[in-house]
Amino acid sequence: MSLKSFFGKPSLQRRTILLTAFGMFTILVILGVSDFLSLRESVNQTLRERLVLAQTVASNLEHLMRQNLMYLQDVTFSKGVNLEDEDLGPEKSALHTAFLRSIFTNVFLLSSSGHLLCMEPPRPALAGADFGNFPPVKEAILTGKPTISNLFEISPQGKKAVFALIPIGKGGRILGLVGGEIDPTGTALVKVIQPVKIGETGYIEIIDGNGFVLASTKLENILRESDHGGSLSNLIKTGQTRVGTCHSCHEEAVTEQPKKEIMAFTPLSEILWGVNIRQSEREALAPVENMKRRFFAFGFILSIVALILTWGVAQSVIAPVKSLIRSARRIASGNLFEPISISGDDEIGQLGKTLDEMRVKLKDSLDEIGRWTRELERRVDERTKEAFSLYEELRRKEEMRGELLRKIISAQEEERKRIARELHDEMSQTLTALLFALEAVREASLSKAVEEKMGSIRELVLRAIDGTHRMIFDLRPAVLDDLGLSAAIKWYAEERLKPLGINIYFEGDMFEVRLPTQIETALFRVAQETITNIAKHSEAENVIINLELGNGLFTLEVEDDGKGFDMEGISDTKEGSRGLGLLGMKERVLLLEGTLEVQSHPGSGTRVVVTVPLREVSQ
Ligand SMILES: Nc1ncnc2c1ncn2[C@@H]1O[C@H](COP(=O)(O)OP(=O)(O)OP(=O)(O)O)[C@@H](O)[C@H]1O
Ligand SMILES: [Mg+2]
Structure with missing residues (x-):
C-alpha cells in the first residue's frame, strides 16, 4: 500500500487511527513542552540553591576573617603596646592573646620597614627577618590599610601562605604592622567549608584574587590554581556572581572526557576572595534527569498503550461496520434470505437491526x-x-x-x-x-x-x-369489354362530363393492356363513381385524368377544380344519411389490396388517387 493510497482516501479505520494518533501526539507534545518547562525551572532552582549556599558560606567566611582582623586590631589597642619604646613585653603579651583567640598559625609584629620584631608562638630563628619583600607587607605599608592577602610564597622552599595585616600608625605615619599567617594546608579555612555537604561529587572551594584555591573540601585542589582561575579572578575583581554549567578541566586523566559540572560562584564583599561550589551535573540534576527519563518512559508506554487502544477501538467499530458492508452488498446483489448478524444495542447494532x-x-x-x-x-x-x-x-x-x-x-x-x-x-x-x-x-x-x-x-x-x-x-359499357380500361374510362368521362361543359384533360398512358376482367370492372367502377361525383357535386370547369400502368402498379388520379368538400363533414355524417359512393370505392380498392386517397377542401377542388398493385400484369 503506497502512502498516497493510505492518505489519499482514508478508510474509516485509517481515519480513526490517524485522528487518535494525532490526538495522542498532540497530548504528548503538550506534556513534553510542559515537562520541558518544568525541567528547566527545576534546573534553575537547583542552580539558584547552589548560589544561595555559596553566598551563605561566603558570608560566614567574611565574618570569620573580619573577626580575626579585629583580634589583630586589638593588639594595637592593648595596654602598654608602644612601638616607639624599646620594651616589647606588652606587645608579646598582646600577640599571645591574639594568637590564642584567632585562627592564625602565628601572629607577628613588624617594624615600619617590614622587619620582624616579635612573633607568637616565638620563632627565634626568624628574629629580625625581613618580611618587607612579601607583596602583602609592601602593600599594607604603602596603603596604610588593613589587608588580607592572596596566596604567596613565603620561603625559599616554596611554602605558601596568606597574611592578614593591620598597620599601626601615629599622626599619619606607619610605625609597624600586626600580622597573622594562615596556612592553607591547615584546618583554619577548611573548617568554614567542611560542614557543608553537597552530595557525593559536590565540593566547596575558597578562591583567592589570583584564582588559586585557598581551601577546598577536595583537599588535593588546595594551593593549586583553579581550572577556571582566570575567569574567577576577574569575577572577584568585578564583584560578580556566576552560576551555570562548566567542565571540570583539571582532572588528572586528561584523556578522559571532561566531566560536566554545575558551578555557583560568589565573591566576598570586602575581601578579594570568592567561594566556589561545584558538583557533577549528573548528580546535581539527578532528579531532573530522573524526571526526564520517567517522562520518556511514560511517553513511550503511553504511546504504545494509545496505539493498542486506538487499534482496539478501531477494530471494535470497524469490524461490525465491515460486517454491515458485507451484508449490504449481499442485499444489493439480490440475496435477501440471509439475515444480518449484528447484535448489541449500540449505534451499529441498531443500524444492523434497521438494515x-x-x-x-x-x-x-x-x-x-x-x-x-x-x-x-x-x-x-x-x-x-x-x-x-x-x-x-x-x-x-x-x-x-x-x-x-x-x-x-x-x-x-x-x-x-x-x-x-x-x-x-x-x-x-x-x-x-x-x-x-x-x-x-x-x-x-x-x-x-x-x-x-x-x-x-x-x-x-x-x-x-x-x-x-x-x-x-x-x-x-360495351367499350370496357371491347377496348379495355383506359379507353372505357376516357369514353365514360367524355360521355358524362362533356355535356355539362366541363373540359377534360387526359395525361399519362392510354395503355391498351388488358387486365383480368374482374380487376378491369372494379377499377372502372371506381373511375365511374369518381366521374359521377364530379358530374353530380363538383360544379367544376376542368378535370384532369391521369392514368398510369407500370412497375406492376395501376394508378388513377382524377383532379377537379370544383367546389370541393369537407372530408371531416363526410365522416361525421350519420351512416344512413351519407352517400355510399366513396365507401363503395374504398371497399373495391381494398379488395384489390390497393389504396384510395381523397384530398378535398371546400373551395379548392377535389383530388382522388387510386393505387392498385398488379403483380401478374406486365405492360
Ligand atoms: N368531386 C366532388 N366535388 C364535390 N363534392 C364531392 C365530390 N365527390 C364527392 N363529393 C361529396 O361527397 C359526398 C359523398 O359522395 P358519395 O359518392 O359517397 O355520395 P353521393 O354521391 O352523395 O351519393 P351516391 O351514393 O349516389 O354516390 C357527396 O354527397 C358530395 O357532397
Ligand atoms: Mg357518389
Missing part, C-alpha cells in the same frame, strides 16, 4: 411484486389468448366479408350484365321493331292527325330507345 428490518420488508415487497407479476402475466396471457382468438375470428370474418363482398360484386356485375343483355336483346330490339312499325304506319296513314300523333309516339319511342341505351351503358 435487517429493511431487508425483511424489501424481501416481502419483492415477494408481493413477484406474486403480482405472476398474476399479471397470467392475466396478460389470458387476455392475449382472448385477443388472439378474437383477432382470428375477426380476420376470419373479414375474410368472409371480403369473400362475400367479392361474390356480391361479381354477382352484381353478372346481374348488371344480364340486365344489360336483356335490355339490349329484348327491350332495345322490341323498341327498334316498334319504331320501324310506327314508321310504316305513319307512312301508310292518310290522315294528317294520325300522322302527327304517330310522329309524337315515334319521338317517345326514340327517347325510350335512348334511355334504354344509356341504362345499358351505365350497367355495363
